[in-house]
Amino acid sequence: MSDRDGNSFVWFLAGMGLGALVGVLYAPRSGSETRDAIRARAEEGRDYMRTRAREARDQASQWADRGRDVLNQQKEQFRAAYEAGRQAYHEATTEAGGAKNP
Numbered sequence: 001m002s003d004r005d006g007n008s009f010v011w012f013l014a015g016m017g018l019g020a021l022v023g024v025l026y027a028p029r030s031g032s033e034t035r036d037a038i039r040a041r042a043e044e045g046r047d048y049m050r051t052r053a054r055e056a057r058d059q060a061s062q063w064a065d066r067g068r069d070v071l072n073q074q075k076e077q078f079r080a081a082y083e084a085g086r087q088a089y090h091e092a093t094t095e096a097g098g099a100k101n102p
Contacts, residue, residue, distance in 0.1 A: 027034060 029037065
């Protein structure tokens with residue numbers, strides 16, 4: 001069975017080579033025109049990727065800023081709650097201590 005698989009692979013490679021040859025022979029453009037077209041498409045792809053990378057970087061920056069703002073709000077709320085609890089404890093202990101001493 002492995003001999004048959006090897007033979008199939010050879011036929012596959014031969015078919016690929018034949019397809020490439022037919023593609024080159026029946027190409028609608030000359031070689032230089034084809035290379036120019038490929039180069040232009042590669043430049044378009046590069047520009048597209050740069051634009052998408054810039055957009056992704058901007059989006060990530062916006063998310064980081066938003067996350068930082070939420071974190072700062074949470075810290076401020078925690079700080080305010082801590083101070084309110086501390087103040088309430090201080091008032092409660094002061095009133096309790098004053099009520100025992102009269």
